[in-house]
Amino acid sequence: MKNILVINGSARKGSVSTALCNAFIEAAENGFNIKTYNAYKLNAKPCYGCGYCDKNKGCINHDLDEFMADFEAADYFIVSTPVFNGSVPSPLKAIVDRFQRYYALRFAHGIKPPVTKPKKAALIITAGSKGEGKENIENMFKQQFTVLNTTLETVIFVDSTDTVELTDTQLENAKNKGSKLFLMAGS
Ligand SMILES: Cc1cc2nc3c(=O)[nH]c(=O)nc-3n(C[C@H](O)[C@H](O)[C@H](O)COP(=O)(O)O)c2cc1C
Numbered sequence: 001m002k003n004i005l006v007i008n009g010s011a012r013k014g015s016v017s018t019a020l021c022n023a024f025i026e027a028a029e030n031g032f033n034i035k036t037y038n039a040y041k042l043n044a045k046p047c048y049g050c051g052y053c054d055k056n057k058g059c060i061n062h063d064l065d066e067f068m069a070d071f072e073a074a075d076y077f078i079v080s081t082p083v084f085n086g087s088v089p090s091p092l093k094a095i096v097d098r099f100q101r102y103y104a105l106r107f108a109h110g111i112k113p114p115v116t117k118p119k120k121a122a123l124i125i126t127a128g129s130k131g132e133g134k135e136n137i138e139n140m141f142k143q144q145f146t147v148l149n150t151t152l153e154t155v156i157f158v159d160s161t162d163t164v165e166l167t168d169t170q171l172e173n174a175k176n177k178g179s180k181l182f183l184m185a186g187s
Helices: 016-028 065-073 090-098 100-107 134-147 168-183
Strands: 002-008 032-038 076-082 119-126 150-158
Touching: 002 016, 002 065, 016 032, 016 076, 016 119, 016 150, 016 168, 032 065, 090 100, 090 134, 100 134, 119 134, 119 168, 134 150, 150 168
Parallel strands: 002 032, 002 076, 076 119, 119 150
Antiparallel strands: none
């Protein structure tokens, strides 16, 4: 059975990004293992840039061991996040920075690819204002995915969420994109 790892970057009740993410993974509810983490609950320690992972395999801190094992086992990696000040909320950014251990495996230890199992990724991004943050967030993950053996397959971006309610059509679009990723094209 294929594994889907979801990381949710919103802590809000009635979160728009979470609603879109739930619609996105609906098609996978049968026949896939889905594991979801909330970045706020996970409460990852930040990367200190200590260089431990350059000399050793893994991180000096063990709070993300289970998450990273799930990441390595994943076939799909879904990141769902609001835009905060042009980027992702700090609990999610801490997780992004903690992927440094794989840069170290690749460039300090010479292991290619540093993540054995290839992954298909999706980004689900919501912004309160029009057009903000998508490009920054997409570029950050695209760059990181080049090291993580991960291909960005689809991006869902819904903006103006602070003034305009999410529509059924937007939810339906998210659902259709999820069906396409999980159920079609030999996925
Ligand atoms: C601390 C903070 C910073 C934010 N920064 C931005 C921003 O830079 N640009 C923007 O368009 N919206 C910004 N927003 C609004 C959120 O992106 C918006 O409310 C989003 O849809 C929330 O997603 P959620 O409902 O999934 O939690 C910010 C909200 C908060 C609380």
